[in-house]
Amino acid sequence: MRIELVKRPQQSTLFSVLSPLIALALTMVAGGILFAAMGKNPFEALYYYFVDPLRELWSLHELAIKAAPLILIAVGLSVCYQSNNWNIGAEGQFVIGGIAGSMLPVLFPEFQNGFVLPLMLLMGMAGGALYAAIPALLKTRFNTNEILTSLMLVYVAQLFLDWLVRGPWRNPQGNNFPETRRFHADAVLPELMPADGRANWGIVFAVVAAILVWVLAARTMKGFEVRVLGASPRAGRFAGFSAARMVFFAFMLSGALAGLAGISEVSGAIGQLRPSISPGYGFTAIIVAFLGRLNPLGIVAAGLVLALTYLGGEAAQISLGVSDKVARVFQGLLLFFVLGCDTLIHYRIRLVWPAKAVPAGEGA
Amino acid sequence: MSAEADAEPLLEVRGLTKIFGALTACDRVDLTIAQGEIHALLGENGAGKSTLVKMLFGSLEPHSGDIRWDGKPVRISSPSVAKKLGIGMVFQHFSLFEALSAAENIALSLADRTPIAAIAEKARSLSKAYGLPLDPNALVGDLSVGERQRIEIIRCLLQTPQLIILDEPTSVLTPQEADKLFETLERLRAEGKSILYISHRLDEVRRLCDRATIMRHGKVVGHCDPRRETPASLARMMVGSDVKAVERPAAPQESGEHLLGICGLSRKPAGPFSVPLRNIWLHVPAGQVVGIAGVAGNGQGEFFEAVSGEARQDAADVIRIRGKAAGLMGITERRMLGAAFVPEERLGHGAAPRMTLSENLLLTRHATDAKAFVGAGGLVKTASIDAATQRIVSEMDVRKSARDPEAASLSGGNLQKFIIGRELDRQPSVLVVNQPTWGVDAGAAARIRQALIELARGGSAVLVISQDLDELFEMSDAIAVMNNGELSKPIPIAEATRERIGLLMGGAEPGHAAPAALAGMEPA
Numbered sequence: 001m002r003i004e005l006v007k008r009p010q011q012s013t014l015f016s017v018l019s020p021l022i023a024l025a026l027t028m029v030a031g032g033i034l035f036a037a038m039g040k041n042p043f044e045a046l047y048y049y050f051v052d053p054l055r056e057l058w059s060l061h062e063l064a065i066k067a068a069p070l071i072l073i074a075v076g077l078s079v080c081y082q083s084n085n086w087n088i089g090a091e092g093q094f095v096i097g098g099i100a101g102s103m104l105p106v107l108f109p110e111f112q113n114g115f116v117l118p119l120m121l122l123m124g125m126a127g128g129a130l131y132a133a134i135p136a137l138l139k140t141r142f143n144t145n146e147i148l149t150s151l152m153l154v155y156v157a158q159l160f161l162d163w164l165v166r167g168p169w170r171n172p173q174g175n176n177f178p179e180t181r182r183f184h185a186d187a188v189l190p191e192l193m194p195a196d197g198r199a200n201w202g203i204v205f206a207v208v209a210a211i212l213v214w215v216l217a218a219r220t221m222k223g224f225e226v227r228v229l230g231a232s233p234r235a236g237r238f239a240g241f242s243a244a245r246m247v248f249f250a251f252m253l254s255g256a257l258a259g260l261a262g263i264s265e266v267s268g269a270i271g272q273l274r275p276s277i278s279p280g281y282g283f284t285a286i287i288v289a290f291l292g293r294l295n296p297l298g299i300v301a302a303g304l305v306l307a308l309t310y311l312g313g314e315a316a317q318i319s320l321g322v323s324d325k326v327a328r329v330f331q332g333l334l335l336f337f338v339l340g341c342d343t344l345i346h347y348r349i350r351l352v353w354p355a356k357a358v359p360a361g362e363g364a
Numbered sequence: 365m366s367a368e369a370d371a372e373p374l375l376e377v378r379g380l381t382k383i384f385g386a387l388t389a390c391d392r393v394d395l396t397i398a399q400g401e402i403h404a405l406l407g408e409n410g411a412g413k414s415t416l417v418k419m420l421f422g423s424l425e426p427h428s429g430d431i432r433w434d435g436k437p438v439r440i441s442s443p444s445v446a447k448k449l450g451i452g453m454v455f456q457h458f459s460l461f462e463a464l465s466a467a468e469n470i471a472l473s474l475a476d477r478t479p480i481a482a483i484a485e486k487a488r489s490l491s492k493a494y495g496l497p498l499d500p501n502a503l504v505g506d507l508s509v510g511e512r513q514r515i516e517i518i519r520c521l522l523q524t525p526q527l528i529i530l531d532e533p534t535s536v537l538t539p540q541e542a543d544k545l546f547e548t549l550e551r552l553r554a555e556g557k558s559i560l561y562i563s564h565r566l567d568e569v570r571r572l573c574d575r576a577t578i579m580r581h582g583k584v585v586g587h588c589d590p591r592r593e594t595p596a597s598l599a600r601m602m603v604g605s606d607v608k609a610v611e612r613p614a615a616p617q618e619s620g621e622h623l624l625g626i627c628g629l630s631r632k633p634a635g636p637f638s639v640p641l642r643n644i645w646l647h648v649p650a651g652q653v654v655g656i657a658g659v660a661g662n663g664q665g666e667f668f669e670a671v672s673g674e675a676r677q678d679a680a681d682v683i684r685i686r687g688k689a690a691g692l693m694g695i696t697e698r699r700m701l702g703a704a705f706v707p708e709e710r711l712g713h714g715a716a717p718r719m720t721l722s723e724n725l726l727l728t729r730h731a732t733d734a735k736a737f738v739g740a741g742g743l744v745k746t747a748s749i750d751a752a753t754q755r756i757v758s759e760m761d762v763r764k765s766a767r768d769p770e771a772a773s774l775s776g777g778n779l780q781k782f783i784i785g786r787e788l789d790r791q792p793s794v795l796v797v798n799q800p801t802w803g804v805d806a807g808a809a810a811r812i813r814q815a816l817i818e819l820a821r822g823g824s825a826v827l828v829i830s831q832d833l834d835e836l837f838e839m840s841d842a843i844a845v846m847n848n849g850e851l852s853k854p855i856p857i858a859e860a861t862r863e864r865i866g867l868l869m870g871g872a873e874p875g876h877a878a879p880a881a882l883a884g885m886e887p888a
Contacts, residue, residue: 006442009424010384220742221730228727232716237674238707239727240696 005347015345020291020298023337024305030333040320048319049312049330059311061197065269066310068202069094069261069278071303073285075206075213076254078294082217084230085250089135089150090258091282092157093128097259098266099161100127102273105187106169106180116186120263128259129252131157136251140244146251154282162275169273180273189268200268202261207300209257214296226250258282279310280328287335290342306331372435374399374527374558375420380429382415387765389415391582392429397527402549402559404569404590406602407579408805413562414775416579417529420560421453422446452525454516454533462505469504470519483522490518494548506635511661517545528552529560534568546572566595566806580604603807610813613821615841620650623825624703624794625684629677631670639663641670644851646844648794648825653817654854655840656829657865663849664829665708668798671827672705673698685794696731704728704792706783708799708829710776714783717772721764722746722753724771725786732790752789760785761811777804784812788819795819798829813839833865845869 015022031049032042053059073090080087101124104116134153138144162178171181189200217223229236229246236243266277288306292299313327377395381388390412397403407413418424420431422440431438433449440446446453460469467484474483484500491498496514504512513533520528530549534542549559549572563569569576569590576590578601586601593601624647631641641663648654658664669675670683677683677691684690685701695705705728711717715724726737726749736752739745753768760781764774771779780801787795800816801809817839820826829846830836836843842854845868852868 219744221738221744222742224723224726224730224744228716228719228723231718232712234709234713235716235727238672238695238705238713240694240699240731 002352004350004352005343006350007347008345011345015341019341019345020293020302020338023291023334023341026337026341027330027333030337031330034326034329035320035322038322040322045316045320045322049316049326050308052319053308053311053315058197061193061199062311063304063307064199064203066307067303068200068206069265069281070285070288070306071206071300072202072209072261072264073254073258073282074288074292074299074303075210075296076257077285077289078292078296078299079213079217079226080250080254081289082230082294083226083246083250084233085136085139085247086147087132087135087150087251087254088147088286089132089152089154089282090254090285091278091280092150092154093132093255093258094262094265094278094282095154095157095161096131097124097128097255097262098273098277099157099164099262100124100259101263102180102183102266105183105267106273109181109184112184112186114186117189117267120187120267121260124259124263125256126259128262129256132251132255132258133248136248140247146247150251158276161273161277165273165275171272178275182272183267187267188271189264191268198269200264202264202268205260205264206303209260210296210300217296222249258285284310284331287331287338291334291338306334309334372399373397373432374434376432376435377420378430378432380416380419380431381427382412382419382424383427385765388582390419390426393579393582393584395577395584397558397560399558400553400556401574402553402561402572404573404576405560405562405579406566406569406576406598408602408777408807411579411602412582413579414531415582417453417531417560417562420446421451421529447523447525450524450526451529452520452523452527453529453531454513454520455531458512458516460504460512460515463503465501465503466498466507466515467500469515470500470522473519474522486522487518490521494518494521494544494551496545496548503635506638507661525557527558527560529562531562533561534563534565542568566590566598569598570595578602599806602805610810610817610838612817612839616651616821620652620823620825621687622647622684623650623686624648624671624796624827626671627682627684629667629670629682631666631675631677634666634675639666639849641666642849646827646851646854648827650793650823650825651820652841653820653826653828653839655836655843656827656846656851657833657836657843657869658829658831658846659869660831662846664798664831664846666849667846667851668705668707668796668829671796672703672707699728699732702793704787704790704795706787706795706797706800708802710779710783711772715771715779718770720768720770721757721762721774721782722749722768724782725749725753725756728786729790756782756785756789759789760815761808776802777808780804781808781812784815788815791819791822792824794825794827796827796829799832800828800830801832801835809835833862836865837862 028046032046035042035045053063073094077087077090101120103123104111104120131153135146135150138149139146165180166178169180171177171179174181189202191198191200193199217226225241225246228239229241229243233243261281262277266273270277284306288299288302291305292302309327309330313324316322316326317324373396375397377393380390380393382390393412393416405413415424419426420440422442422445425441431440438449440449467480467487470487471478471480471483487498487500491514496517498511498514498518504515517533534545552559561569561573570593573590576588577584578586578588580602590598626644626646629641629644633640639662644667656664670677673690673693673695676694680689680691682691685698685703688701690698690701707713716727726744730737737745737749750768757764762778762782762785764778774782784800795816797816800812804812813835816826816828828836828839840857842856843860843865844854845852845865847869855864
């Protein structure tokens, strides 16, 4: 038996809209089965996972903290993916953004005034953008596959951070712990409503970025260029658009947003550099981008959903005693079902039995 | 006609209906094809011919109606079912993998695991037997449209079908090549095979086909014996009214300035199978249409890319647009000088298939009409683009199913009318068109040709690259011939004859003498 995907002549508009919701529902069902197999009551488990974290104000603040980097990164990635540039290395750009922005409070702790934070944010964006320019350069100059190079640069960035905090940037008063000095007050991203919870300006950056990129993508010439070059490169060249410049634009925009997410996380939620500053935001944001259908506004919603999987993972660990790796499982399930549902909008499955197997004649 | 009476028809279709949303693409269509006949399917673009044959080939499922094959009712649910019945099809839009060789593409469609070498050998012998010259080892990506079509035809023949459906097969062939194809088809008919032949070329339908079924607006409007009809009467049945012949008013006296000048254009081959351009000289004066004839794959695509600026030159004065040296400029800057371009491939080159018509309008006019279409901060002005789109649609009579549909949803001819209309709408002073009416029906083709002539007579320079000699003779004031990357001297239309052009197309005469110094620098 062979399974074939046959292209549908027409795509259902209804299911295009419903697809992310169906994927969510399927994730719940699969998650429930998973919990049941582990001997837990699936309904109770799903409650702790998806509902309990939403019941208290402080916990909603935590949700915003987790959602902010996911949304920021995913919004940038949506531009990359729309233009057919496969940046898988946002995690690395996030880390480099965090490092670049931390230079001021770590290396010049005496430089304390109102300019520090804005400078840090700008340096974080510049760091992320320049780091993302490496795979762009390799792609345009040497025709290298950007999926591989951007992914490999993630490990370079992570190990570079690890070396920094254990070596040259280690806190001299830190009892040999692998971390930098804590940021002074001027270098910390302020909290929005300190009375209720820890949420900081990161979520505001994320929503503003989503709105700006949405306008860029849907209403401007640049957004049009992104879509043309992504969907039909030859027509894009005929339109006079430069594919090489688009590679740099897409990579550096998404790198800058990932860098901004990195420095916001470091200066807001963490307050210093540590060997690890991200629970995989850069990779999870790929799921966010697709769950949000590469639409910046959809990404805001999708970012909140994925942030919930992080919180739910923690909650499930505490209430049910399951490993917090279950969060990764849920994220994986979600990506699987999103891509599966999207594929089934464009294709239908056909089973071909060997007895009457005749390969389809239509090639491309 | 008598064959029909005494033998069971091979294919009998009764009341076949296909509905897309509000559009009934095929409305209770009846069609009978006898054993061993060549049956023509005629109709304008959007008449429902493609929908009908897609249902016969199993790519679309009918809404209602019956299909009987050899007297037995059948349900053709997929192309593989069609193939097993013995129905083969050569599509107008090809389905080939560009990164694979011709033989590998053929292998993909075969059921068994024949080695590639054996397939290449079979393809080679078929191509020889049926007059379809083809190198089975050539990469499809480097082949011209004409050569790609030959792969499709050979691929179809390899499966020894009983009924062969050919969608616009001769649109890319030279007269001599078309003659060879007709011999092939006649031989197949003599072998008892049936052929369903879709074409807009009424002359060849009259010459080749035994019977014709004519469709208009999704319905069958008549059957006839095309050999007893005239092209005019066939066209009238298709369109429902008389087709206006293209009028070509006298060209202005040769005094017009050279709006487009190509001065010693050479280009190295971009890929292993592309054709190098060798020292091409050509001037297109204001007020004239200059045609470039030639067999597919002789450098026309490379030439178009070089003139349009998709491929830039090494020296500025190789291309002159309205007197300005444009060789180093990209396509946008050349457009800003007043030039406009229409490439051969409509989907994926001239238009982005999955984008709407209004977005496709913006595709080539975002820079030249920046004032009208793009506002402050790069914001796109949707309303004025939409208005311009509707203006072009009504000006060129583009038929479509929605207000602003995706380009890919239009039939080939209607999309071509839109793409040409998009450029005409800006009144360019130089227009370069590659294959203006490929796969376009008589009514639409006449409209496009007339519009191009009118543009020239209004004071623009029009350069038309075409493999359709009839078209070039109808439109051009002078015809040059491209052969193996060289361009002959343009022959004024008064002195041009089919024989003379045909000989040049076959490469009987070398291109006009190039300065020796330049000739020495040509790439091998």
